Amino acid sequence: MKLMYCTIKVQKAILQSDVQSKSDKSPVTVADYGSQAVVSFVLERELPSESFSLVAEEDSGDLQNEEAQETLQRITKLVNDTLASDGTYSASSLSAEDVLAAIDSGKSEGGPHGRHWVLDPIDGTKGFLRGDQYAVALALLDEGKVVLGVLACPNLPLLPIGSHDDPSSHDKVGCLFFSQVGAGTEVQSLDGSPPIKVHVSSTENPEEASFFESFEAAHSLHDLSSSIANKLGVKAPPVRIDSQAKYGALSRGDGAIYLRFPHKGYREKIWDHAAGAIVVTEAGGVVTDAGGNPLDFSKGRYLDLDTGIIVTNPKLMPMLLKAVRESLDEKASSL
Numbered sequence: 001m002k003l004m005y006c007t008i009k010v011q012k013a014i015l016q017s018d019v020q021s022k023s024d025k026s027p028v029t030v031a032d033y034g035s036q037a038v039v040s041f042v043l044e045r046e047l048p049s050e051s052f053s054l055v056a057e058e059d060s061g062d063l064q065n066e067e068a069q070e071t072l073q074r075i076t077k078l079v080n081d082t083l084a085s086d087g088t089y090s091a092s093s094l095s096a097e098d099v100l101a102a103i104d105s106g107k108s109e110g111g112p113h114g115r116h117w118v119l120d121p122i123d124g125t126k127g128f129l130r131g132d133q134y135a136v137a138l139a140l141l142d143e144g145k146v147v148l149g150v151l152a153c154p155n156l157p158l159l160p161i162g163s164h165d166d167p168s169s170h171d172k173v174g175c176l177f178f179s180q181v182g183a184g185t186e187v188q189s190l191d192g193s194p195p196i197k198v199h200v201s202s203t204e205n206p207e208e209a210s211f212f213e214s215f216e217a218a219h220s221l222h223d224l225s226s227s228i229a230n231k232l233g234v235k236a237p238p239v240r241i242d243s244q245a246k247y248g249a250l251s252r253g254d255g256a257i258y259l260r261f262p263h264k265g266y267r268e269k270i271w272d273h274a275a276g277a278i279v280v281t282e283a284g285g286v287v288t289d290a291g292g293n294p295l296d297f298s299k300g301r302y303l304d305l306d307t308g309i310i311v312t313n314p315k316l317m318p319m320l321l322k323a324v325r326e327s328l329d330e331k332a333s334s335l
């Protein structure tokens with residue numbers, strides 16, 4: 001919970017100097033680094049060290065040079081303030097070197113054997129910077145399968161979001177989704193209400209099924225999704241929000257479909273989907289690639305798939321797969 005206050009505080013007061021551009025031109029902020037350092041530090045403290053493995057998005061490469069020292073000091077203060085605000089770790093004070101080491105313990109390659117934690121410290125950094133949706137996403141892989149997932153969505157309304165409203169118009173926000181393999185998915189508010197079980201939409205009628213996609217057109221082909229939605233007969237306009245908050249929203253039935261079709265050549269990373277996938281699957285949904293194959297999290301840091309990721313309930317999946325196939329064929333023949 002305290003980690004959420006850390007990211008929420010940074011989102012409200014973000015400065016230009018808190019944002020850097022990575023080598024792939026995507027943004028990273030002091031909150032991404034701070035969140036990764038806190039989660040990594042706490043996991044390593046709590047778990048037996050000989051088998052600890054963390055696959056996480058960020059690394060300390062860009063924080064090592066001279067110009068980054070001021071940023072590193074800000075991250076270190078953020079991490080220490082966050083740990084101090086939680087009674088459990090109040091005695092711990094990390095140096096800048098400790099923070100770099102905590103960030104870099106996320107360099108594991110994952111893979112098919114043993115247990116690996118998978119972390120996206122801020123998923124939807126672009127949404128975070130816009131003041132919109134983002135998520136802190138943590139999952140556990142055991143022998144290549146996701147067995148646990150936690151998805152914190154500090155800006156997701158507690159009430160369902162639909163195609164007709166603006167998610168930022170809700171006043172009560174902050175959802176924590178939690179799933180364990182075989183035990184379902186629960187959600188609670190980030191301020192600690194009792195958890196309740198959630199289920200994906202049970203609609204069999206695509207006309208009443210609204211769909212989610214990325215806010216960022218650079219992350220997913222919006223034209224292709226709208227062609228698929230048209231074929232299915234979906235009436236509502238797409239709901240475009242950032243991050244794995246889409247998986248969270250879908251797990252409680254706010255809409256019935258999630259479509260993600262990256263531009264050619266993009267390779268999906270496991271931390272962008274591991275927590276979201278179990279949250280939806282345990283709520284009764286199905287997550288596959290565009291060909292209907294389950295996602296394989298055992299291949300290392302990347303998901304080994306082409307074309308895209310689609311999510312819906314088991315009733316709608318056959319129709320959705322058919323529409324996806326037809327739209328992809330049309331796209332291929334128009335090239």
Ligand SMILES: Nc1ncnc2c1ncn2[C@@H]1O[C@H](COP(=O)(O)O)[C@@H](OP(=O)(O)O)[C@H]1O
Nearest residue numbers: 122123124125126214216218219242243262266
């Ligand atoms: N060109 C691209 N195509 C598809 N996904 C991309 C992308 N560039 C970045 N991403 C990924 O899309 C994620 C955000 O997804 P969404 O569009 O659903 O909000 C980013 O996570 P981060 O914000 O953690 O870097 C990043 O990993």
Ligand SMILES: [Mg+2]
Nearest residue numbers: 026027057125
């Ligand atoms: Mg990123």
Ligand SMILES: [Mg+2]
Nearest residue numbers: 120123124272
């Ligand atoms: Mg991400």
Ligand SMILES: [Mg+2]
Nearest residue numbers: 057120122123
């Ligand atoms: Mg991220």
